[in-house]
Amino acid sequence: MMFIRKPKATACRLAVAAFVSLFAGLVHAASFTFTAIPDQDESRLTERFGKVAGYLSEQLGVEVTYIPVKSYPAAVTAFRNNQVQLAWFGGLSGVQARKLVPGSEAIAQGAEDTAFKSYVIAHVSTGLSASGGFPEGIAGKSFTFGSKGSTSGRLMPEYYIRSHFNKSPEQIFSRVGFSGDHSRTIALVQAGTYEVGVVNYSVWDDELKQGLVDPAKVRVLWTTPEYPDYQWSIRGDVDATYGQGFKAKVRKALLEMSAPELLQAFPRSAFVPASNSDYAPIESTAVSIGLMDAP
Amino acid sequence: MNLPPLYPFLRSGFRVQRSAQGMLRTCLLFVVLALLCLPWADISVTTRDPWLELSRLGWGLLTPDFGRPGELILALANTLAFALQGVALGVVGGFLLALGYRFALIRRFSAFIRAIHELFWALLFIQLMGLSPLAGVLAIAIPYAGTFAKIYGELFEEVDPSAWQALPSGTGYLSGFFYTLLPQALRPMMIYTSYRLECGIRSSAVLGFIGLPTIGFFLETALKQGLYSEAAALFYALVLVIVTMRWWLQRRLVLFYLIAALVWLPPKVSLDTALVVRFFTEDIVPSPLRSIQGWSDVLPALERFWPWLNQLWQQQMWAGLTHTMILALLALVCTSVITLLWFPLISPLFGGRWRQAGGHVFLVWMRSAPEYLLAFVGLLLWGPSMLPAIVALALHNGAIIAHLVGRYSEGIRLREDAATGINRHFYEVLPRIFRPFMAFTLYRFEIIMRETAMLGILGIPTLGFYIDSAFSEFRFDRALLLLLLTAMLNMLVDGMARSLRQRLHLSSQPESL
Numbered sequence: 001m002m003f004i005r006k007p008k009a010t011a012c013r014l015a016v017a018a019f020v021s022l023f024a025g026l027v028h029a030a031s032f033t034f035t036a037i038p039d040q041d042e043s044r045l046t047e048r049f050g051k052v053a054g055y056l057s058e059q060l061g062v063e064v065t066y067i068p069v070k071s072y073p074a075a076v077t078a079f080r081n082n083q084v085q086l087a088w089f090g091g092l093s094g095v096q097a098r099k100l101v102p103g104s105e106a107i108a109q110g111a112e113d114t115a116f117k118s119y120v121i122a123h124v125s126t127g128l129s130a131s132g133g134f135p136e137g138i139a140g141k142s143f144t145f146g147s148k149g150s151t152s153g154r155l156m157p158e159y160y161i162r163s164h165f166n167k168s169p170e171q172i173f174s175r176v177g178f179s180g181d182h183s184r185t186i187a188l189v190q191a192g193t194y195e196v197g198v199v200n201y202s203v204w205d206d207e208l209k210q211g212l213v214d215p216a217k218v219r220v221l222w223t224t225p226e227y228p229d230y231q232w233s234i235r236g237d238v239d240a241t242y243g244q245g246f247k248a249k250v251r252k253a254l255l256e257m258s259a260p261e262l263l264q265a266f267p268r269s270a271f272v273p274a275s276n277s278d279y280a281p282i283e284s285t286a287v288s289i290g291l292m293d294a295p
Numbered sequence: 296m297n298l299p300p301l302y303p304f305l306r307s308g309f310r311v312q313r314s315a316q317g318m319l320r321t322c323l324l325f326v327v328l329a330l331l332c333l334p335w336a337d338i339s340v341t342t343r344d345p346w347l348e349l350s351r352l353g354w355g356l357l358t359p360d361f362g363r364p365g366e367l368i369l370a371l372a373n374t375l376a377f378a379l380q381g382v383a384l385g386v387v388g389g390f391l392l393a394l395g396y397r398f399a400l401i402r403r404f405s406a407f408i409r410a411i412h413e414l415f416w417a418l419l420f421i422q423l424m425g426l427s428p429l430a431g432v433l434a435i436a437i438p439y440a441g442t443f444a445k446i447y448g449e450l451f452e453e454v455d456p457s458a459w460q461a462l463p464s465g466t467g468y469l470s471g472f473f474y475t476l477l478p479q480a481l482r483p484m485m486i487y488t489s490y491r492l493e494c495g496i497r498s499s500a501v502l503g504f505i506g507l508p509t510i511g512f513f514l515e516t517a518l519k520q521g522l523y524s525e526a527a528a529l530f531y532a533l534v535l536v537i538v539t540m541r542w543w544l545q546r547r548l549v550l551f552y553l554i555a556a557l558v559w560l561p562p563k564v565s566l567d568t569a570l571v572v573r574f575f576t577e578d579i580v581p582s583p584l585r586s587i588q589g590w591s592d593v594l595p596a597l598e599r600f601w602p603w604l605n606q607l608w609q610q611q612m613w614a615g616l617t618h619t620m621i622l623a624l625l626a627l628v629c630t631s632v633i634t635l636l637w638f639p640l641i642s643p644l645f646g647g648r649w650r651q652a653g654g655h656v657f658l659v660w661m662r663s664a665p666e667y668l669l670a671f672v673g674l675l676l677w678g679p680s681m682l683p684a685i686v687a688l689a690l691h692n693g694a695i696i697a698h699l700v701g702r703y704s705e706g707i708r709l710r711e712d713a714a715t716g717i718n719r720h721f722y723e724v725l726p727r728i729f730r731p732f733m734a735f736t737l738y739r740f741e742i743i744m745r746e747t748a749m750l751g752i753l754g755i756p757t758l759g760f761y762i763d764s765a766f767s768e769f770r771f772d773r774a775l776l777l778l779l780l781t782a783m784l785n786m787l788v789d790g791m792a793r794s795l796r797q798r799l800h801l802s803s804q805p806e807s808l
Binding site: 041042043067068069070071072073074076077078080081082083096100123125142144148149175177178179180181183184187190191192193194217291292293 | 337341342343421422424426503505506516517519521525570582674678679754767768769
């Protein structure tokens with residue numbers, strides 16, 4: 001009995017500690033704090049990223065805390081208010097965050113994020129199927145994005161759809177919605193609530209593998225061209241706060257992260273170097289579809 | 296739940312004749328308006344295959360997963376701490392405002408601060424203060440202060456003035472206030488305040504949806520991930536806390552609870568002055584106007600400002616405004632229908648003790664279910680139209696008004712040989728409860744309007760939807776304009792409902808809901 005109960009109790013303590021720290025420690029972070037929202041499975045964030053915090057703490061020699069946040073905008077806000085100094089952002093939220101915090105920098109991205117892509121998926125009742133080219137037939141159907149601030153679930157697909165039809169999504173589709181996240185997009189299209197949707201490719205592949213997707217009900221129509229996505233961004237003032245060379249140490253720790261149980265939290269196979277300029281295409285796309293004001 | 300006395304309705308009996316036709320006309324007007332809205336309301340059912348998801352949801356409700364007690368207790372404690380602190384601060388602020396409720400300026404100010412939903416206050420404060428405890432406390436305290444100011448202020452106005460008039464001349468205002476006004480108004484004030492704490496707990500839970508660590512934080516994740524057993528456990532815990540309030544909320548313990556809340560969640564904040572300054576001097580300034588450096592920039596900036604405003608109006612403000620009004624009107628009419636169907640469940644005029652007890656349990660459940668949750672289930676069932684939002688608002692608000700009307704009907708004495716069944720409903724009871732029913736429903740209209748905000752965050756394109764978008768795009772200039780528009784709309788509806796109630800002589804006594 002003892003053996004069974006123990007991990008659960010530890011997990012609870014971890015969660016409690018993290019949340020108390022959100023509200024006690026966070027207010028002015030003495031410890032180095034980071035946040036991360038993975039592109040799927042938002043449950044048990046505290047447990048999963050608690051391990052990452054432990055690893056970083058070991059590597060950096062300072063106390064490292066993870067705080068869970070609800071959404072991309074919340075992560076950006078925490079970054080802006082210096083409640084977190086390091087964050088695992090999506091492509092768009094990273095650009096927004098670095099614009100709001102001058103001096104901040106993208107330091108690493110997932111190996112998969114150098115060439116990320118999205119799938120356009122459809123319920124079988126639409127009669128649409130993959131044809132190699134852009135799926136013209138989606139016009140006039142009901143359509144859902146993922147979250148409003150998502151790169152793979154909104155920004156890039158919206159860009160490709162707009163540039164193909166030369167119209168706004170509201171003009172192209174009979175109804176446009178925001179499901180809130182990728183898993184929900186799959187569930188909603190599978191239920192036929194929306195006929196067409198766009199989804200992050202890695203979430204789709206993963207759910208397909210897990211058997212959560214019924215190929216008899218929903219299928220992939222088209223794959224977008226590749227674009228850069230998730231990345232680690234760090235505030236510019238960390239060297240001043242945590243000592244010279246701190247930023248370089250963080251980058252090194254991230255790039256050297258190799259334990260599968262740590263990488264699984266994101267989920268990525270490894271981290272590779274990144275810089276602000278890698279995300280210039282994301283910013284110009286956001287400006288071109290009116291999600292950001294021109295700089 | 297305790298409710299204030301309803302005697303004013305009885306008192307106003309002699310005016311019944313005069314305003315009966317007015318009530319009928321008003322009702323018809325609302326129904327006709329709602330019918331006119333129908334062609335523009337998107338109420339289609341688009342789901343093809345909801346049963347898989349629904350069966351998972353149903354199974355989740357039957358098998359709540361209490362396997363993570365640490366998380367649950369923590370979330371509940373945070374929920375209660377935010378609610379207690381927020382409502383307490385709201386009481387203090389509302390009381391101070393109520394002292395000056397005679398002044399139109401203070402009345403308008405109170406109406407303005409309560410016209411903005413606590414979710415939006417929270418989004419604003421989180422920008423300014425980060426995810427800090429104070430942001431959550433203020434988000435509840437400010438709109439609640441506006442509501443308390445109104446209710447307390449109206450209670451002070453209603454107090455029998457003879458005690459004050461009997462004071463010796465030369466008695467100061469404060470002495471008069473504390474020795475005659477306050478003691479008379481104190482009881483209904485306390486009853487109302489304890490009711491608002493229940494609302495505060497719901498509000499606090501809902502703040503979790505945007506990131507504060509209350510029960511809504513975990514509930515939203517669980518719902519989004521389809522972990523319905525976990526969601527059910529969280530939901531049941533929330534309902535349990537609300538249903539048992541009458542036992543744990545003892546007057547003697549209030550101070551203890553408040554201190555415990557302050558110790559658990561000290562309302563700390565660290566303000567970054569540079570950020571705050573930037574927020575007020577740059578972020579909320581409409582983007583075309585930001586580049587103004589000197590007088591020579593003003594004209595070109597204004598030339599860019601009008602197209603900007605025009606675009607915002609056409610793309611977001613107008614669409615949001617019409618959707619909000621259509622949704623609120625349809626929800627109001629459906630709420631009324633639900634009320635008239637459900638109040639007999641708890642009325643002693645329609646059934647025995649067991650049936651009433653069952654009815655009470657049912658109504659408590661329906662009103663404890665946050666509209667967000669009802670709308671979420673509706674979205675699964677019927678797809679992304681206005682229908683789930685209308686149904687969610689109608690069920691939640693209908694349950695609340697049905698409760699009030701049912702309680703009111705306890706005071707009605709029928710003749711021994713009064714008709715039974717459906718005839719009793721239409722010929723005996725309905726005419727007697729129609730006045731309070733209208734008063735409650737009109738009062739609730741403003742609240743329904745406010746609640747459309749939250750459904751916007753769920754994706755129904757009300758003003759709340761566009762406000763949420765503006766915040767997620769970090770365009771605070773747009774968010775502020777949309778917020779002001781929302782506030783104006785709510786104040787307009789509030790004013791209209793108030794004047795209608797006065798015109799129809801529906802009592803000016805504040806109700807508790």
